[in-house]
Amino acid sequence: MRPLGCFVHHQGRGHAERCAALVHALPPERPVTLFCARAEIFPPLPANAEVVSVPSLFEATGAEAPGLADLDTPDTLHCAPAGWPGIREAMGTIAQWFREADPALMICDVSAEIAQLSRICSVPHVKVVQHGDRSDPGHVAAYRGALGLLAPCHADLAQPDWPGWMTAKTHFAGGLGIAAMPDRAAARARLGIAAGEKIALVVSGGGGSGFAQAPIGVGARALPDWSWHTIGHVERDWHATEPGNLAHHGWVDDAADRIAAADLVIASTGNTTCHQILGAGVPWIAVPEWRYFDEQHRKAEALSRAGVAHAVPHLPSSAQAWRAAAEAALMRHDPERMHALVDPRAAARAADWIETLIARAWGAEPRLALVAE
Secondary structure: OOOEEEEEOOOOOHHHHHHHHHHHHOOOOOOEEEEEOOHHHOOOOOOOEEEEEOOOOOOOOOOOOHHHOOOOOOOOOOOOOOOOHHHHHHHHHHHHHHHHHOOOEEEEEOOHHHHHHHHHOOOOEEEEOOOOOOOOHHHHHHHHOOOEEEEOOOHHHOOOOOOHHHHHOEEEOOOOOOOOOOOHHHHHHHHOOOOOOOEEEEEEOOOOOOOEHHHHHHHHHHOOOOEEEEEEOOEOOOOOOOOOOEEEOOOOOOHHHHHHHOOEEEEOOOHHHHHHHHHHOOOEEEOOOOOHHHHHHHHHHHHHHOOOOEEOOOOOOOHHHHHHHHHHHHHOOOHHHHHHOOOOOHHHHHHHHHHHHHHHHHOOOOOOOOOOO
16 A cells, blocks of 8 residues: 655644544554654554654754744745745655655644645645644645645534535544543542542643632632642642632543542643543533634634533633633533544545545545444
């Protein structure tokens, strides 16, 4: 079989986790080369996959040309500064692989520039679609030039402004890369949570700088009969005052258990966290963090429209705002609706879709589907 390539953004771990899940679901005889700036973020990969380290496209090393820093960036590009040796090396490595490997397909998760490089090099590509205000010429070119679009979410979370030509070639894969969530009772037993104890969990993810300490303390004081816990990185505030019902755990290996065991989750809308909460069916206050193109804000709006989260623009700033947000999240809680947005066979279905795209592109017969429609 002709090889398949994948560019994997190294911010957070969600890009790597969904690509790994997809690679495991592809035929074992399909060679896969993954290009990424951080090889260590990948979970175990099958024998047919290799990771090629490339320099980051976004982090300067000090060898850049200072006189080119102010060179105007056209609307067709996003992050493409001139005079960066690391970018030349990364793009050159990928272009050389295109020439030597003669790949069947390139998956871009995510970079509009890599998607356009693939098209310029006459390599068909699948572009991973994320939420956000992405009607700019750069994203539109990457989407229009793609053989197909892969959205790691359920179709009910599609943005209403996505045009018909875009959704017509989009495969929706809600829960891609997310393991099945633990049973609630078993998770609470493993964590030693007493029956009847009300748990509020703040999930401060790794894709950004995390939530601030002070507003979490306000929330814990607003609901004193709840046990409050945080996982992940919390930004320390010198003025924060914390009550005794709040505990910080930092980075943990049992995040899935803690989410499944909670009675209320406060979390941003990163893809992995989002689908873990949906899979657990836990009441959710969704708090978007800053991301390029307002990605998390548009995701929060989609979750709210779908009726699976109570979205707020930022962490509540007063006791009354915290109580109102918690009440709203608990009142609109619909675990069956949440579970419906996560497909346990998302990886297998996405792999079949990709193999069908390859077969149509190159004239081969598609393999038998691994999953029933």
